[in-house]
Amino acid sequence: MGSKYYIFGAGAHGRVVYHSLSRSLDDNERIFYADDSRSLIDRMISGVRVVSASNIGLDSLLHLALGNNMLRKTLADRFKDKKMLSVEDPSAVVSSCASIQEGCFIGPGSIVQVGAFLGRHVIVNTSSVIEHDVILEDYVNICPGVVTGGRVKIGSSSFIGPGCVLLGRVTIGCSSIIGGGAVVTRDVPEGVVAYGNPAKVVRYVTDEDWSRAL
Template sequence: MRLAILGASGHGKVVADAAGLSGWSSMVFFDDAWPEIAKNGFWPVVGDTATMLREVSNFDGVIVAIGNNSTRKAKQHELAASGARLVSVIHPSAVVSDFAVVCAGSVVFANAVVNACAEIGEGCIVNTGAVVEHDCVMGDFAHLSPNAVLAGGVKLGPMAWVGACASVKQLIDVGEGAMVGMGAVVTKSVPSAVTVVGNPAKVLSPSSQ
């Protein structure tokens, strides 16, 4: 089973590691900094995006390993249009309910929990130790950082980003493209395209995404 990963970054290393542990036998990277970058940790970088698009049929699966939500969305759509077989990667130590949905292009890292009836959209990141409780919905290309927690019934909008160790109260909506700062405690719904910080979280500024 051969996996092509777009994005030779630190995030990409964690994706490759999780993929190997979950059964992929071979992982190679593509990155637009190639050929200046020829290796990402233990894994080779063998081409750029254009190369990957030409060679997608040679791989059993492809995934975009880019942390920036907007860039990840654009690259995943480009790959999908080429007919690439987009896959998700779930670390074997993650706990994902049989009654949850994880869509193509998403990653669920070590010790994360995705509980019953949760829905993880396309191209999402559920990072190390994060918790997505029952009946939550993560919109496409959203990012849940390490140890962040979505309590039951939270709706996280497309391309929203929740910082490390932040928590969102049950039944709260976080709007499209919103950013929740590290360690923030969200007790009220968050509008689209803003950044909130603090405990309780308050609007700091428009989102920079």
């Protein structure tokens, strides 16, 4: 019968992941959503059954489909004994010379070029371009339509908003938020919010900033 596939999180991002995964398999009946919420258990969402997270066996494959970087990290620690699945949409173009770690998602129409490195549980959303030798550390979230130049480095748990452009060789520190449409021309330190063209640091990140970003 083969392994079962579990997508933890039945929200909007989870449905996007399901669409990509289902187009890569010949037996979609092996795909389930998993969740902790009792109100969701046994419901059908977009034709897919939601089951309790306790159903995830050691021989199953699990993908954490939550846009919240911190929650994704917490769940990765919780499920560290499970086999993590990376999902690449069939329309994505991923170089055979790129390095993709466990639990990543690469969305429809995205490009990951030669020498790029994606850490654990990185999200590269629809139609984004990750150029050559870019480093995306663990739990980075790249929103739709982002374009990076070559040799960009983005620190762990940072969030890059929709339509951002990052010029080559810039570095984004850990846990920073780059607002949608920003053009990043110089390095951005860790733990800050930056936006605009050119992007400028406007404040340190707050919990409210994270809730808005996600």
